[in-house]
Amino acid sequence: MEQKVTVVAIEGEHVLVQGRRASACGKCVGKSSCSTMGSWVERVAELRVRNSLQADVGDEIVLDVPDGLLLSLAFQLYGLPMLAFVVTGVVVRSIAVAAGWPQADALAAVAGFVAVLACYALIHRRVSSGRTRLDVRMVRVERPQAYSQSSN
Missing domain, CATH: 2.40.50.1000 (OB fold (Dihydrolipoamide Acetyltransferase, E2P))
Structure with a gap:
């Protein structure tokens, strides 16, 4: 493009x-x-x-x-945080249910949200350090x- x-x-x-x-x-x-x-x-x-x-x-x-660059950036900005949310939520909910903790769904949602924030913080740190290369x-x-x- x-x-x-x-x-x-x-x-x-x-x-x-x-x-x-x-x-x-x-x-x-x-x-x-x-x-x-x-x-x-x-x-x-x-x-x-x-x-x-x-x-x-x-x-x-x-x-x-390059079109590949746009797809890569879209995946990094949207796909990875969504994947982090889902995977973290499933893992935390499974652990919470197995341990018998109350409010397993709420814990999973909060953990997923924290994972998304951590994902964006890592992306921001990587971009601001200059390690990201745009072709x-x-x-x-x-x-x-x-x-x-x-x-x-």
Whole structure:
């Protein structure tokens, strides 16, 4: 999937880009009048990308986002926490029933919720430490017209 974004800052070998988040219905004809999933709200995302094409602040660049990356991120953000909730809940409920503890279902629900929070905390720590690698790459730079005319 390709996404057009704008360079807002240069940070060494990387650039900070900003762009409107793509959605599944982004190309729909009725997009302007649709209220499905809050489409009337502009969603802006920021991302740090290696500056492989020597883009400058204000340049529009096209990024290539591999489809596999989107699936992987979706699984990490939605699938793993759900799996942690279910597995933890089943294990805690089984232990609580076997031990004869009261409110086994409530304990399982609380333990599942704690597992989800722990899962998100681990994801956040991994992302903030820089260990997560996004295979997003620059495809091309589209400089603003005023810039390209003044440089000729």
